[in-house]
Amino acid sequence: MLHSFSHILTSANINYLLKGLLLTLQFSIINILLSFILGLILAIARNYGSKIIKSLVIIYVEIFRNTPLLLWLLFARFALTRAFGIQPYTAVIAMFVCFFASILCEQIRSGINSIPVGQFEAAQSQGFTFVQTLRYIIIPQAVKMLIPQLLSTLITIIKDTSYLSTIAIADFMYQARAVMANYITVQDKIACYAIIVLVYFIVNFLLSCLVRYLSSDKRKKNKKYKLKQALN
């Protein structure tokens, strides 16, 4: 078995796989940033908008939470590219952003709703306008609380980029399956699958360890800071 690893991992193959991994990570990071922005807009619109905007956002979020991602990817690849004449990569990024913005909207809403009302009242007493309250006081606190959940969503996005391989976009899984097509014996194929699983596992496991660290020690850090402030 180890012999198959050493004869699959030639430098040409490793280059090929690293290109795919680069595209996967680049795709995931673009997606999480854009869906965070869109999710923030949707969350604020849902909480503080007029009734029409609220119901539109609710319809949008419910549509994307109750339908599978693969459906929207096929829709983007075949229908949107023909309808709007854009590249498949762009269409697929747009669909991913729409899908994950609905998930992030719910998470950001729960973050904003968990901030005590006293913050709003104090800001109003100091003369902040509503937009200034959101921008300087509420959203920084909410985002700081939400970073573990955002990283969990990043893990989900990295796993879901594997669907791109079924639409012939050259992410890591597509490249790895192309490498696997060169080898015939069962042991070589098992070794290729093991490489794919190992790479995804390492990337996601590191991120989930980061999530666990951020959501556990942060409270201790805050207590230390408060103690320091109290003593000084």
Next chain:
Amino acid sequence: MQILLSGFSDALGQLPAFIGSFLKVSLVASLFAMIISLIIGVILGLMGTSKHILLKGISRAFVELFQNTPILILLFFLYAFSPYIFGKTVDAMTIGTIVLGVYHGAYMCEIVRSGIESIPKGQSEAALSQGFSYVDTMRYIILPQALRKMVPSLTTQIVGIVKNSSILQCIAVADLMYQAEVWTSYSGHCGPAYIIAAMIYFIACYPLTCLSRYLENKVKEGYATKKVKKVRKEKIPGGVENAS
């Protein structure tokens, strides 16, 4: 934009075929995957809360492995190697059901484990002081309380199983997504099949999401507050018989 809706009437003629494939293939696969994942989730969840390091480690390793790898790679792996693993050729729908069940079993395991660990430790200590064995503690005291807390998350996971059954189209199982794609490539109209498929998935999953939200609100209320109100209303002499 017009291109997305062209051929909608032709696609509506295919609606019985779409709904038939959804009910016969997607929902059946989701049902069996749900049963498999609940069984795996409960067994591994109980293993994850035990004190033996070996059982805890197995549960933890299983959950970490299946929560950090994409479901598509598990599907392709099992599809390619099923003759070697099972010793005979297994049809694609069984493979898809097994993969769905095992993948979501890891998520169910986490839900079960967090549900059991959210019960205060005092309950199991009190049970131990009364002489309950481990099995009796779980069966009469801990699991009834934990199940009430777990049900909303379990319902959300069931919605996830129905949505993830769309991956079956990658191994050429004739479910809803496969039918939609085949019709799209056959007729050349790019939009309507996917829109109709989205509507069918929405109609199937939205009631479950609403149910999950309703159960979550009901769990928040709790049963104890309602009973206390009842006893207070019927406060007459001999109130013990009236308390239900």
